[in-house]
Amino acid sequence: MLALRLIRGGHPLTLLRRLLVACATSVVGFLLLAALSHALAHPHRSGGSLVQLVWCLVPLAATVQFAAAVARTDPGSRSRSALDAAGVGPARVPLLAAVSTAMSALLGSAVALVIYLHLRGQLAAAPFDGAAVGMLAGDRPLPVAATVVLLAVPPLTAACGAAVATRPAALPAVAGATAGAPAGTGAAGGGGGGMHAAPPNGADVRHGHADGSGEGQPFRVLPGPLPASVTLPWGAACLAAGLATETYASRSPKPLSLSAVLSNSAPGVLGGWLLAALGLVLAGPGITQLCGRLLAVGRPGAVRLLAGRVLQQESARIGRPLGVLCAVAAAGLAAAELYGASPQDGPRMFGPLTLLGAALVVVCVTASALTAAAESRAARRPANAALVRLGAPRRLLRGAAVVRAVVVCAVMGALTWAVSQLAALPLTS
Template sequence: MLALRLARGGHPLTLLRRLLVSCATAVVGFLLLAALSHALAHPQQSGTSLVRLVWCLAPLAAAVQFAAAVARTDPGSRSPSALDAAGVGPARIPLLAAVSTAMSSLLGSAVALVIYLHLRGQVASIPFDGAAVKLLAADHPLPIAATLVLLCVPPLVAAGAAALATRPGMLPATAGAGATAGGGTGTPAAEPGAHGEATGARHERAADYREAQSLRVLPGPLPASVTLPWGAAFIAAGLATETYASRSPEPLSLSAVLSNSAPGVLGGWLLTVLGLVLAGPGLTQLCGRLLAVGRPGAVRLLAGRVLQQEAVRIGRPLGVLCAVAAGGLAASELYGASPHDGARMFGPLALVGAALVVLCVTASALTAAAESRAARRPANAALAKLGAPRRLLRGAAALRAVVICVVFGALTWAVGQLAALPLTT
């Protein structure tokens, strides 16, 4: 009931994010049901049907990542003081996030089922002059158990990812979180009298100390820097595996790669994707260090400090976005080498799945950027109180965006070209 009340009384932007989660889950559910239709229509091609089902994992992973990002920015999971007043402690926040995400995802699965049945002609007359009858195997009976299992997979996985993303220690601290009626930060209200005034003064000094800690010039621990060498190692291993597996008298076609005729190439691509995801936080932190090297000005120092502090939060979504863009670049190179062969692989369902992946990873990166901006709001307010001009903050934000786009754009182009090179020569 609490999750339903939070969903009903949420901010319009929060409701829009949850609606987008429902839409993403609906598309994933429809793709899973389409794979089931192919298996019903072609029982003798079990291998091809299995490949189609496995390729649905990419849209599923993108939708789950987006659902987890939305759960992290949910006001319910970022307001521990309000949840404490409602009797929900920090240990129950993951359960609340999982239930809210499951509700949105179940709505998407229901919409997917209605659209799927409508296109098969089982709800009303067959639309589009029966164009989807053959694609969705409308002349075969639909197994109820398999349909329900496939439709329950996205909500369950999304709910589990939301619970993991909001477990204690994963959510960033926000200003005012845990504030009490007395104006303190997570402490009881000060009592009246001299003792209350002294307690309030100590609370104010503690708040000032925490605010100063958030504005330190020197960075704190660097957990993201550990992932950069591992990411580089995985990228190199993936490219080497792909190069070794693609050795053949003739270049491999795009259909051969996507139909799992060359598992070594797909394995190399997966290693490369994992390397890009791991390298994202470390590369973001390295960009921040390079911006703050030497004797930086206020703009460079602030931009570099923010990139180092927010490396983990924005680095992982940027790494995923970089991996998807590099994969799309490599696929476009292969498609250009054999357009007729590649056209057979890119049907309407494949294009829908690819579009969903691109939109979900882009939305996840934007959501992470919004979360980072919300986490920096107290520090920006403190800088404004100290007399920092607004153009300083805008200049630092623009500098961060330019550096991130240049570095990750160059990495995407390089990895995409190197991934396609062994298959086109």
């Protein structure tokens, strides 16, 4: 009931984001039902139907990422004072976000079912009724159990993604203190005030008096996500391993076509692409932090110093969505290179369902990156207000924002182009 009230009383921009989540889940549900129709129409080609169903995981993953980004920026999950007054503690925030996301996704699944039945010709007296009877196997009976299971997949995965994205960033673990003493309160038996320290690696340590005698006992809070300096080497290793795997698997007497790769005729090449995409996603925060370090190197001015510090601080927040966006863009450029080498595969590979899924992936990853940027801007608002009160001109903040955008776009764009060329080179040479 609380999740429903939060949805009804949300800001128009928040309602728009939830509506976009519903639209994305409706497209994913329709693609899953289309894969079911392919299996019904071609019962003897189970391999092709399985490949089409597996490829639906790509738009599903993009939708889950977008739903998680929307859940993180939901004002209802960030208004701690209001939620505490309503009796919702930090542990119940992920459940609240999961329920809210599931409600939006269920609306999308319902819309997908209505559109699917309408195009199959099972909803009479409506415009375009039965417009895709042949493509959606309208002459075959629809299994109810399989339809329900497929339509339940997007809401469940989106709800799980929202719950993971809004979980408490750190779980308190008291070391050497009396049980029941609140972390950071200063004393368990009436001692003095405590001191709070935040180490650079993200681990939160609170020192307080455990017995009131003067020696402080540390209250260590487990760190959240891995720092960017750790994920960058792993991302680079995955990227290099993926490109090497693709190069080794593409050695054949005749060049592989795009249809052969996408139809899983060359699993080594496809696996190398997926491993390289994972490397870009993992390296995204590290590359963003590296851009910030390069901006702040030497003796920078106020604009360059502010831009570099912000990029370093927000690398974990905006780096991962930027890495996903770079991976999708690199895959699109590599597919365009392969399509240029064998244009005869175009009419067979790029049908309406493929274009619909590709458009959904591009829209979702772009919207996720923009949502992360908006979340970062909202998090910087108090600091920007403090700078303005201290006398910093507005053009300084705008100049720093422009410098950040230009540097990130230049570095990420160059990396995306290089990865796409390296991914397409073994298949076109």
